[in-house]
Amino acid sequence: MTAYRNVRLFGEPVLREKAKPVEVFDKKLLSLINEMFKIMEEAHGVGLAAPQIGHPLRLVVIQFEDNRYVLVNPEIIDKSKEQEEFEEGCLSFPGVSVNIKRPSRVKVAYHDEKGKRSILEANGLLSRIVQHEIDHINGVLIIDRANKRERLEALEKFSEFLVKHNLDPSLTREK
Numbered sequence: 001m002t003a004y005r006n007v008r009l010f011g012e013p014v015l016r017e018k019a020k021p022v023e024v025f026d027k028k029l030l031s032l033i034n035e036m037f038k039i040m041e042e043a044h045g046v047g048l049a050a051p052q053i054g055h056p057l058r059l060v061v062i063q064f065e066d067n068r069y070v071l072v073n074p075e076i077i078d079k080s081k082e083q084e085e086f087e088e089g090c091l092s093f094p095g096v097s098v099n100i101k102r103p104s105r106v107k108v109a110y111h112d113e114k115g116k117r118s119i120l121e122a123n124g125l126l127s128r129i130v131q132h133e134i135d136h137i138n139g140v141l142i143i144d145r146a147n148k149r150e151r152l153e154a155l156e157k158f159s160e161f162l163v164k165h166n167l168d169p170s171l172t173r174e175k
């Protein structure tokens with residue numbers, strides 16, 4: 001249970017907000033980034049968006065292979081026509097995974113933690129993680145990209161997870 005202690009779960013309104021751009025690159029931002037990496041690692045995640053810990057900001061951290069990525073105000077500026085389907089989970093949806101089709105490759109413009117503009121070209125699993133996290137800062141969740149049957153199954157599994165962990169079952173009902 002501890003793994004999910006600090007991560008906001010599906011049903012919490014902050015996960016549905018369109019997050020605001022980061023405008024100030026200061027020590028506070030750096031400490032938020034450190035906190036995000038810590039929480040992501042504790043939860044054994046590969047990516048985390050700031051809204052998932054209650055901050056409606058356009059900020060994403062990723063741990064992929066041996067690299068750490070900090071994407072501030074990321075924006076997809078190009079994507080491949082070619083798509084791939086892959087099973088995705090989400091720290092805000094423990095116990096759930098759904099198949100999602102996404103562009104195989106994306107090009108993302110972003111700021112680093114010091115405010116420097118940069119471009120990331122990603123393919124394979126990294127491309128998928130980046131797109132999943134950018135969805136989060138736009139208030140989009142994996143169930144929104146699943147087909148109807150998988151969406152219902154996912155909500156059912158999530159509901160079981162809540163019951164099993166004595167969490168508020170009304171979380172599965174979005175208002």
Ligand code: ZN
Nearest residue numbers: 089090091092
């Ligand atoms: Zn997620």
